[in-house]
Amino acid sequence: MSVVARHDVKEDITQHEISALKTRFNLADAHTHQDQSITQRQIVERLPELWYRAQSRSQYQSEQEFIQAFFSFHGQEHALKRHDEIYLVYAASIAMHITATYLRKRNMSVGLIEPCFDNLHDLLKHMEVPLIALDESLFQSSANVYAKLQTAAANVDAIFLVDPNNPTGSSMFAKGADTFVEVARYCKDHGKLLILDFCFAAFFKIAGGSRFDAYAILDDIGTQYIIMEDTGKTWPLQDTKCATIMSSQAINADIYSIVTSVLLNVSPFILNVVTQYIRDSSEDDFESVRCVLEVNRTAARHHLEGDFLSYVLPMVETSVAWFEILREGVTADDLQAYLMGFEVYVLPGKYFYWSQPQAGQKYIRLALARKPEEFEQAVKTIALALEHYHD
Structure with missing residues (x-):
């Protein structure tokens, strides 16, 4: 088989996202591609200053400044009591790789939420970690969640959840912390490790809400945990980012030994830049990010909701839109291939349903973190294409 032929067959979402970078309208990856706000442009103008500032300070100072800014901004003050045990890596996938290791x-088995972004499943699969699927509906209400997990998660050693979930926006925290508390209690009582991907957690604040202090809740209950957070899906930094990984104290030494086998440190220059963006959003209450997502979400619903596509209302609005395909006999693969003919790249839902891909064939995902004028053109193009589907 030729190299070209192999590349025509996509094995995961990331391979689709790489191909989407070549198209006119890339609505595939959830990375931030919108313009800078006025105050963010001022940060860009200060890049030489930030370079020399990073050079003149210690690595530890840059790390602690970032950690203080990030966790305080997100209301996760309890974690800061162990600030020296918050480890920084240059991408969330590195934190996930450390967790999988x-x-x-x-030799632990895992119950992994479904649907979810497929690289979580793929990293665990490549590490030969035994997996079962836990439907996200289990975690949408505190009613009976403890009892349901006694059956659904009885035979696994760890529960791995994404909150808010990518792509659906499902969340344990949408109606308060009760559901999360029940999940944490179950894990404590039954000796399960709780693994949490909070890489989309900024969207609680972007949507105008606030975050509960998850670290305080877990430590108060006594649950063993690993938590990952990230800046990469929030600020328009051209993939300049930092991710964090933190664990409960009992397993911290084991996690630390894996972290240090992977890398020494994140660039202090990057930490300085990202810290400035966090402070900027603290001052404008995320308005620069919120505005773009609201405008684009409204445009997507206005142009695309109808008898072909239906917007799936999320529990927490994130930077992606999840649409159900209503047209009989049309799969996500069909629709994606058709839209590529119009130079629009969307993601088919099958990859998010890692244990049952067919269940995802009735969904597509659109990324919202784009320049509004370009996004408007993209959804108008999709709408026009749908009018002529199979004409």
Whole structure:
């Protein structure tokens, strides 16, 4: 088989996102591609200053400044009591790789939420971690969640959840912390490790809400945990980013030994830049990010909702839109291939349903973090294409 032929067959979402970078309207990856706000442009103008500032300070100072800014901004003050045990890596996938390594070393099995972004499943699969699917509906209400997990998660050593979930916006925190508390209690009582991907958690604040202090809740209950957070889906930084990984104290030493086997540090220059963006959003209450997403979400619904596509209302609005395909006999693969003919790239839902891809064939995902004028053109193009589907 030729190299070209192999590339025509996509094995995961990331391979689709790489191809989408070549198209006119890339609505595939959830990375931030919108313009800078006025105050963010002022940060860009200060890049030489930030470069020399990073050079003149210690690595530890840059790290702690970022950690203080990030966790305080997100209301996760309890974690700061152990600020030296918050480890920084240059991408969320590195934090996930560290987590998968820990699970493999301990021969642990995992119940992984479904649907979810497929690289979580793929990293665990490549590490040969045994997996079962836990439907996200289990975690949408505190009613009976403890009892349901006694059956659904009885035979796994760890529960791995994404909150808010990518792509659906489902969340344990949408109506308060009760559901999360029940999940944490179950894990404590039954000796399960709780793994949390909070890489979309900024969207609680972007949507105008606030975050509960998850670290305080977990430590108060006594649950063993690993938590990952990230800046990469929030600020328009051309993939300049930092992710964090933190664990409960009992397993911190084991996690630390894996972290140090992977990397020494994140660039202090990057930490300085990202810290400035966090402070900027603190001052404008996320308005620069919120405005773009609201405008684009409204445009997507206005142009695309109808007898072909239906917007799936999320529990928490994030930077992606999840649409159900209503047209009989049309799969996500069909629709994606058709739209590529119009130079629009969307993601088919099948990859998010990692244990049952067919269940995802009735969904597509659109990324919203784009320049509004370009996004408007993209959804108008999709709408026009749908009018002529199979004409």
